[in-house]
Amino acid sequence: MALQDSGMKSQSIIKRVLHSSSWIGLGALASQGLRLLGNLILTRLLFPEAFGLMALVTVFIVGMKMFSDLASVLGFRKTIEEMIRFFSTRPGRFKSHGVSSCGGLPT
Incomplete structure (x- = not known):
């Protein structure tokens, strides 16, 4: 409804995904080309030695x-x-660390 309220044309989700994907692909292609x-x-x-050193540092x-x-991904997963x-404890109390359910006060 927000799209209709703002006056934008209603497009199918597939067209929007393909349009966005094409922009992402063009951006990646342009990035690699500039690189x-x-x-x-x-x-x-x-000179060749400096270019090789720069490549190694990169x-x-x-x-x-x-x-x-x-x-960071492994730490986030942990x-x-x-x-x-x-x-994941019984209702009304947190088993771990001895914390009660009322106000987070220690039990």
Whole structure:
């Protein structure tokens, strides 16, 4: 209803998904193209050893970012599992950590 109230045309969800996906794909393609263009320019500006060092540093930085993303995902999963264990108790009381249901006061 919000779409009709704002005066926008009602489109099918499939058309909207395809339109959005095409913009995401074009953005990714443009990003990779600019990255290639930047690398081609840098190969002309830098001597081979400096370009190789830059490539190694880039690989290291990307690897560290991927590792930190993995660690944060695993940590988030562990937190969710702990929350599920904490809240899956009998009604009226939390078994874990001795916390009562009224106001979060310790029992």
